[in-house]
Amino acid sequence: MASSLPRQAFRLASSSSTSSTTAALRAASATSRRCASTLQNTTARRSTQWTFPKNGSGKRSYSNLPPGGSPPPRETNKINFWPFVAVIALTSGAYMLLVNRRKDMPPNPSSSSSSSSAAAAAPSTSSTPAFSPTDVTVIFVLGGPGAGKGTQCARLVSDYGFTHLSAGDLLRAEQDRPGSQYGQLIKDYIKNGAIVPMEVTIALLENAMRDTLSATKTNGKGRFLIDGFPRKMDQAVKFEEVVCPAKMVLFYDCPEQEMEKRLLERGKTSGRADDNAESIRKRFRTFVETSMPVVDYFEKQGKVVKVDSTPGPEKVYEETRERLRRVFGDKF
Ligand SMILES: Nc1ncnc2c1ncn2[C@@H]1O[C@H](COP(=O)(O)OP(=O)(O)OP(=O)(O)O)[C@@H](O)[C@H]1O
Numbered sequence: 001m002a003s004s005l006p007r008q009a010f011r012l013a014s015s016s017s018t019s020s021t022t023a024a025l026r027a028a029s030a031t032s033r034r035c036a037s038t039l040q041n042t043t044a045r046r047s048t049q050w051t052f053p054k055n056g057s058g059k060r061s062y063s064n065l066p067p068g069g070s071p072p073p074r075e076t077n078k079i080n081f082w083p084f085v086a087v088i089a090l091t092s093g094a095y096m097l098l099v100n101r102r103k104d105m106p107p108n109p110s111s112s113s114s115s116s117s118a119a120a121a122a123p124s125t126s127s128t129p130a131f132s133p134t135d136v137t138v139i140f141v142l143g144g145p146g147a148g149k150g151t152q153c154a155r156l157v158s159d160y161g162f163t164h165l166s167a168g169d170l171l172r173a174e175q176d177r178p179g180s181q182y183g184q185l186i187k188d189y190i191k192n193g194a195i196v197p198m199e200v201t202i203a204l205l206e207n208a209m210r211d212t213l214s215a216t217k218t219n220g221k222g223r224f225l226i227d228g229f230p231r232k233m234d235q236a237v238k239f240e241e242v243v244c245p246a247k248m249v250l251f252y253d254c255p256e257q258e259m260e261k262r263l264l265e266r267g268k269t270s271g272r273a274d275d276n277a278e279s280i281r282k283r284f285r286t287f288v289e290t291s292m293p294v295v296d297y298f299e300k301q302g303k304v305v306k307v308d309s310t311p312g313p314e315k316v317y318e319e320t321r322e323r324l325r326r327v328f329g330d331k332f
């Protein structure tokens, strides 16, 4: 059902868009319920259609005779034309009324002068992203837990003027927001190193992007480092479809042993519920099984820039800058 949720469902919460969050997810679930009840009604109608009366032997009777009964009395073959004439007259009248009313209506904005072309006439099969990649640069920053994504993003922000959006941070903020109906759900997912349903995360990201763009007077232009997202194929596809296609994927590659050491060290002070041995093990597993396919997917599109993040942060950053320069040029 997720893929057929209304677009509105993706306009979810940020701290400034709380009520739209709730309303959007409610709308989504209301739609699901409507779908379910429509399905039930359809099924009910179908089963009615397929209920045939049983005859005396207990078998279904498929003739137009009532089971075991005699044929209905034959009607005399007199045809009365007047009802037909009345129906035709009424239908023609209604049609003419409709045509005359339409003449007074303003033209439909979607059927402009080019409406005669096949493209304009065909129903839209894909949605348009909320932000154009011409105005908005999105770079996905991926890598295992503790690979150093956040550390590198902080440096890129000060040198390139990116806005850094960490999906994990946004989820933690939503989790702690008083009154959030997703607080407990997010908490459980994070503790288990699992991926929160994409509707929540995509909406948080889209809202944060929108808030950033409207707060900065840059005519809707902006640069975003989306850190720790997408971590699952459905997120990747949906985000690019409804929010904005990414220009590049910065992938920080680091051995598990090194990442574990960093996370356990960070866990001494981070206060994060998932910086402990058990959660780290689960996060690694999710990363290998669920998130690596996303990296492979973008790799096939030639979008991945892989940086070894085993060395110290300075060295990793130097390499990152060099790789960005190669892709975007000196003036980026
Ligand atoms: N290149 C590095 N060498 C050594 N330690 C590092 C390096 N980069 C980051 N760290 C440290 O490792 C820990 C994890 O780094 P960071 O938070 O940047 O990783 P992350 O990939 O964003 O993690 P997560 O996915 O869990 O949010 C931090 O304590 C950070 O200071």
Ligand SMILES: O=c1ccn([C@@H]2O[C@H](COP(=O)(O)O)[C@@H](O)[C@H]2O)c(=O)[nH]1
Binding pocket: 145, 166, 167, 168, 169, 171, 189, 190, 191, 192, 193, 194, 195, 196, 197, 201, 227, 228, 229, 230, 231, 274, 283
């Ligand atoms: O797209 C996402 C990103 C993150 N999560 C959950 O958050 C935690 C922590 O993420 P960090 O990037 O390490 O801060 C992650 O383990 C997931 O449980 C998510 O569900 N979806």
